[in-house]
Amino acid sequence: MLSDKRKILYFNEEGYKILENYLLNQVESIKNTFILVDHNTNIHCLPILLSHEKFLEKSNIIQIKPGEKEKNIYTCIQIWKNLENFKANRNSLIINLGGGVITDIGGFVASVFKRGVRFINIPTTLLGMVDASIGYKTGVNLESIKNEIGSFYSPEFLIIDPHFLKTLPEKEFISGKAEMFKHGLIADEKFWIDMKTSTIPMDDHRKSYFQWGDLIHKSILIKNKIVEKDPKEKGLRKILNFGHTIGHALESYFMNYKKGKLIHGVAIAMGMVSESWLSYKVNGLFMNSYQEIKSILSELYPIKNISDLEMNKIFSIMEHDKKNDKNKIQFSLLKKIGTCSYNCQVSYNLIKESFLQI
Numbered sequence: 001m002l003s004d005k006r007k008i009l010y011f012n013e014e015g016y017k018i019l020e021n022y023l024l025n026q027v028e029s030i031k032n033t034f035i036l037v038d039h040n041t042n043i044h045c046l047p048i049l050l051s052h053e054k055f056l057e058k059s060n061i062i063q064i065k066p067g068e069k070e071k072n073i074y075t076c077i078q079i080w081k082n083l084e085n086f087k088a089n090r091n092s093l094i095i096n097l098g099g100g101v102i103t104d105i106g107g108f109v110a111s112v113f114k115r116g117v118r119f120i121n122i123p124t125t126l127l128g129m130v131d132a133s134i135g136y137k138t139g140v141n142l143e144s145i146k147n148e149i150g151s152f153y154s155p156e157f158l159i160i161d162p163h164f165l166k167t168l169p170e171k172e173f174i175s176g177k178a179e180m181f182k183h184g185l186i187a188d189e190k191f192w193i194d195m196k197t198s199t200i201p202m203d204d205h206r207k208s209y210f211q212w213g214d215l216i217h218k219s220i221l222i223k224n225k226i227v228e229k230d231p232k233e234k235g236l237r238k239i240l241n242f243g244h245t246i247g248h249a250l251e252s253y254f255m256n257y258k259k260g261k262l263i264h265g266v267a268i269a270m271g272m273v274s275e276s277w278l279s280y281k282v283n284g285l286f287m288n289s290y291q292e293i294k295s296i297l298s299e300l301y302p303i304k305n306i307s308d309l310e311m312n313k314i315f316s317i318m319e320h321d322k323k324n325d326k327n328k329i330q331f332s333l334l335k336k337i338g339t340c341s342y343n344c345q346v347s348y349n350l351i352k353e354s355f356l357q358i
């Protein structure tokens, strides 16, 4: 069920206590427990979870390969077969321990296995914590179409534990951080200020991961508040797409036409700069706010220039974005820092011009 106002978000020790009580109280109704991991979270994160929850030692571990290309229906089939072999039934529980790929695929697997089994999300990447595991969306890609097959399905609850970040590679960390900046820009000016003035050393999060707890907590609450108001993305939830219309197109362009991949966080930072400029042109954002956003993000992210030739290719990728209605490109644009509108239509020429403002 979506948005039934149950508390489902728990942080650190409280989360582990809730999980322990849940497992103890439901011992009759949970017949067997499965932990879904990828190769990396099996090595780095499973030992942390098991050190907190001895009860889970007898769980069945299902491991998949890491990475976005595994987020497809064939991996689901592999997981469903494993569940079947281990005699999973409607009373089984799946614990998704990993980044957004694991929580997306594990949530989807759970939502349709035997018409729905219970699952718990324990995100282990920053992006998983502040974004992917929050908000009931589960799913897999259909070849190159992202998240084309999926469902809205709620976990029993989530546990957020920044200790997992200790082993996270830097490029994964900066992707999550971009989404945190976005949360401030679209819905909470104070949080934007907190992020931009944070004195936590940004150079090596593996040493400073424990200092991120408070900002992670605030960021999650911002996204959670938005999805609680509009769980199925009929309106308000679209503001979470700010920076992503151009950001995703840039990511696909670099994946398809350039040898090097563009890190998700860098693509989203570039998307937020160009869409801030569009916000200034068509949605009343002050010029100095656009300049501030550009200066903060370009200081933190290695933002690239886009040539004329590249623009045309990127534009055609955007035209295929499934979020568009009636062949017009829809944007979520800032009104001011902390306030965002959705369903804003922007002309071809302005979009092209916005690439020059990155």
Ligand code: NAD
Residues within 6 Å of the ligand: 038, 039, 040, 041, 044, 045, 066, 067, 068, 071, 098, 099, 100, 101, 102, 104, 124, 125, 126, 127, 128, 131, 132, 133, 134, 135, 136, 137, 138, 146, 147, 164, 165, 166, 167, 168, 169, 172, 175
């Ligand atoms: P990911 O799950 O691929 O994880 C990134 C890498 O980090 C992987 O190699 C993983 O094995 C590794 N890893 C994970 N935790 C680790 C740890 N603690 N220590 C060391 N390595 C670790 O990627 P992601 O960025 O977390 O998630 C991206 C996915 O999230 C995309 O598929 C995207 O579509 C999805 N997403 C979903 C939603 C949603 O609302 N459902 C929102 C945003 C993004």
